[in-house]
Amino acid sequence: MAVVLNVEHLQKSYRKKTILKDINFQINDSSIVALIGANGAGKTTLINTILKLTPKDTGKVQFSVDQWKQITGVMMQDNLVLNRINVEEIINLTRSYFQDPLSYENLIRISGLKEVENTFVSQLSGGQKRRLSFALALAGDPKILFLDEPTVGMDSIARNDFWKTVASLKQNGKSIFITSHYLKELENVADHFLILQNKNIAFDGSIEQLRKISGKVLVEFDSKLSCKTFTSFSSIISINQTNHHFQIITNDANELLSKLNPFLKAISNLSVNQSSLDTLLLNYQEKNND
Numbered sequence: 461m462a463v464v465l466n467v468e469h470l471q472k473s474y475r476k477k478t479i480l481k482d483i484n485f486q487i488n489d490s491s492i493v494a495l496i497g498a499n500g501a502g503k504t505t506l507i508n509t510i511l512k513l514t515p516k517d518t519g520k521v522q523f524s525v526d527q528w529k530q531i532t533g534v535m536m537q538d539n540l541v542l543n544r545i546n547v548e549e550i551i552n553l554t555r556s557y558f559q560d561p562l563s564y565e566n567l568i569r570i571s572g573l574k575e576v577e578n579t580f581v582s583q584l585s586g587g588q589k590r591r592l593s594f595a596l597a598l599a600g601d602p603k604i605l606f607l608d609e610p611t612v613g614m615d616s617i618a619r620n621d622f623w624k625t626v627a628s629l630k631q632n633g634k635s636i637f638i639t640s641h642y643l644k645e646l647e648n649v650a651d652h653f654l655i656l657q658n659k660n661i662a663f664d665g666s667i668e669q670l671r672k673i674s675g676k677v678l679v680e681f682d683s684k685l686s687c688k689t690f691t692s693f694s695s696i697i698s699i700n701q702t703n704h705h706f707q708i709i710t711n712d713a714n715e716l717l718s719k720l721n722p723f724l725k726a727i728s729n730l731s732v733n734q735s736s737l738d739t740l741l742l743n744y745q746e747k748n749n750d
């Protein structure tokens with residue numbers, strides 16, 4: 461795997477107020493990295509600083525090539541406000557900036573905006589503007605794509621198409637750096653998570669690693685075995701028995717399931733309910749709050 465972006469000791473403040481203290485992380489090719497954190501944590505500021513839309517105080521931001529603008533695509537939270545330019549014109553104008561752009565036909569297909577290609581950008585609906593912003597971000601066939609709250613305002617069909625496109629971009633070796641408060645959507649697509657908290661990257665890893673740190677798993681089953689059979693197992697947080705129904709909360713589902721394995725013949729209706737990314741983030745934030 462090759463590193464496409466390296467960020468070291470990045471610091472950013474707005475008028476003496478420190479927003480980002482000491483940010484360090486890397487992005488590899490063929491990966492989807494999700495930046496998550498509370499409102500105001502500094503996610504947009506981090507993207508803006510990486511892309512030099514706002515100056516950093518100190519630190520290093522290094523892309524894999526010097527001509528970094530040619531390999532980056534950007535979809536920020538704010539949509540374009542342009543009055544006298546239509547969809548086709550803005551797509552082609554953006555394409556003209558790049559050495560090796562995607563074709564217009566490809567971009568209009570990805571955005572699903574063929575029917576409104578002659579409409580002024582200012583007359584598009586909110587969701588159509590988001591789709592157009594996505595097409596513009598892809599215009600240069602970027603190696604690394606920055607997406608800040610991309611699906612806000614999109615309907616469910618557009619969202620579905622959007623995530624499918626993102627997943628296929630990754631398959632083609634692209635890297636996607638994404639922020640979103642729709643954690644359920646991120647949970648399905650991202651393979652790496654960065655939690656921005658207390659002005660730093662407080663967590664950098666996979667969802668499995670996050671589960672180990674702050675996850676609780678509910679394992680339920682029916683059994684006529686005695687409760688004592690299970691109470692000695694390690695990694696159990698609590699155990700609740702109602703008649704022959706057991707509810708066990710653990711922080712290590714694999715460990716618990718391997719302990720249950722010898723008893724499987726005496727167990728039925730086994731289910732394992734992992735914490736959602738929402739819950740994992742909340743647990744993590746509570747534990748690590750300053």
Ligand SMILES: Nc1ncnc2c1ncn2[C@@H]1O[C@H](COP(=O)(O)OP(=O)(O)OP(=O)(O)O)[C@@H](O)[C@H]1O
Pocket residue numbers: 474475479497498499500501502503504505506
């Ligand atoms: N141009 C600016 N001048 C001064 N302060 C700013 C500016 N932009 C952002 N801030 C402040 O920086 C902090 C981080 O804001 P930022 O928009 O980066 O957070 P965020 O994590 O993207 O939030 P959200 O999830 O709500 O989009 C906030 O306290 C915000 O008020």
